[in-house]
Amino acid sequence: MAGRLAIFGAAGIALGALAAFAAYAQEGQAADAASAQVTLKAQEIVAARRAAYFLSTQAVGQIKAATEEGGDLRRAEAGGRMLANWAKVLPTMFPEGSNVEGTRALDTVWSDRAGFEARAADYQRAASEVARIAAEGNREETAKAFMAMAATCHACHTAYRKE
Numbered sequence: 510m511a512g513r514l515a516i517f518g519a520a521g522i523a524l525g526a527l528a529a530f531a532a533y534a535q536e537g538q539a540a541d542a543a544s545a546q547v548t549l550k551a552q553e554i555v556a557a558r559r560a561a562y563f564l565s566t567q568a569v570g571q572i573k574a575a576t577e578e579g580g581d582l583r584r585a586e587a588g589g590r591m592l593a594n595w596a597k598v599l600p601t602m603f604p605e606g607s608n609v610e611g612t613r614a615l616d617t618v619w620s621d622r623a624g625f626e627a628r629a630a631d632y633q634r635a636a637s638e639v640a641r642i643a644a645e646g647n648r649e650e651t652a653k654a655f656m657a658m659a660a661t662c663h664a665c666h667t668a669y670r671k672e
């Protein structure tokens with residue numbers, strides 16, 4: 510009897526271990542999927558980031574129109590949030606090796622990476638401020654936050670983009 514119990518006990522432990530392993534294996538797979546490396550051609554990355562930049566100007570226009578007389582500040586809030594999300598991932602669109610024909614990025618994007626990322630972080634903060642202030646419903650303050658955000662575009666372009 511004791512022997513059988515011991516066997517069940519051992520089986521129980523074995524099953525437990527199996528279940529734990531299965532859970533671990535699943536987590537492992539999820540982690541693998543999350544960190545899976547995909548390959549994009551440098552030209553494809555350049556095309557995607559340039560398309561994203563051109564799309565981002567729509568949100569800039571949306572914010573500007575919203576701050577004008579009669580504009581809906583909720584559209585400035587939404588636009589600010591969109592741009593903050595874009596600013597957050599923007600540096601990932603400039604991986605090593607994507608300094609190829611067709612880009613207007615300067616070499617400084619890669620040689621002064623810390624500076625480039627700091628400019629992107631400034632942009633993210635400024636866009637979040639637009640959203641935060643627009644949500645408070647103050648048109649004049651939203652317009653000021655919009656101008657401050659536009660200055661962060663310019664600050665990055667002068668140092669990291671060809672004229």
Ligand code: HEC
Pocket residue numbers: 555558559562563565566569592599611612613614615618625626628629632658659661662663665666669670
């Ligand atoms: C952290 C740096 C940085 C910030 C901030 C930034 N940009 Fe840029 N932008 C670039 C770089 C670098 C390129 C060139 C990308 C390429 O050609 O590969 C670019 C390209 C562009 C382009 C494509 C135009 C062209 O012909 O090359 C537009 C449009 C643009 N940016 C608009 C904006 C606007 C509007 C903002 C702010 C709301 C902004 N950018 C903020 C770095 C930045």
